[in-house]
């Protein structure tokens with residue numbers, strides 16, 4: 739049985755002070771969540787959020803990392819630096835990083851390998867553009883992204899990570915993929931994992947949906963057999979909304 743995982747990706751929002759307010763409010767609204775809960779603030783707020791959530795079931799994730807251990811990479815942050823802060827998860831290959839910061843399938847693969855070696859749980863993002871969906875290319879695009887992201891990993895490693903399916907056209911637009919469409923793509927991802935690894939791995943790997951998830955649509959999405967959670971942007975910025983998502 740896969741435990742659902744709901745993660746909030748705050749993107750470039752919330753100063754450390756605002757993060758503190760949000761986390762304190764969230765803690766007062768959720769007691770013992772039945773799902774894994776993860777908050778992904780900016781790098782600068784990670785320490786604050788980690789300290790505030792220390793004795794709670796809330797996990798903390800970064801939004802990106804570099805694949806090298808150290809070196810002349812101005813502005814970058816390593817997996818070791820995240821680990822030292824007590825970070826548990828790291829989002830890898832978010833479409834905004836693919837679109838604006840030259841993230842490629844190859845760098846996603848390197849980062850995923852590095853995260854696993856450092857004992858961070860990667861949340862590996864994949865998803866098609868609207869144009870690709872309209873040309874009926876979603877299956878090909880998404881499964882190739884999965885194949886390339888997971889290249890060289892063992893079944894055990896794949897089973898331990900999280901894959902987030904985020905159709906780019908649904909991110910921050912208010913347009914959610916229908917629960918049927920989202921489930922269909924998550925099913926294709928699971929099939930691909932089975933092909934790359936084996937049935938057991940495919941059964942274990944958790945696949946999230948992301949793209950305009952909100953309290954009004956989470957229940958329907960979570961009822962689908964291949965959807966094991968959500969990667970949430972906008973609705974994770976308000977404690978009440980995020981708490982409602984966790985309690986779906």
Ligand SMILES: O=C[C@H](O)COP(=O)(O)O
Pocket residue numbers: 747832904908909910911912948949950951969970971972973
């Ligand atoms: O990482 C989160 C996704 O990009 C979804 O963002 P959104 O919930 O604001 O559409």
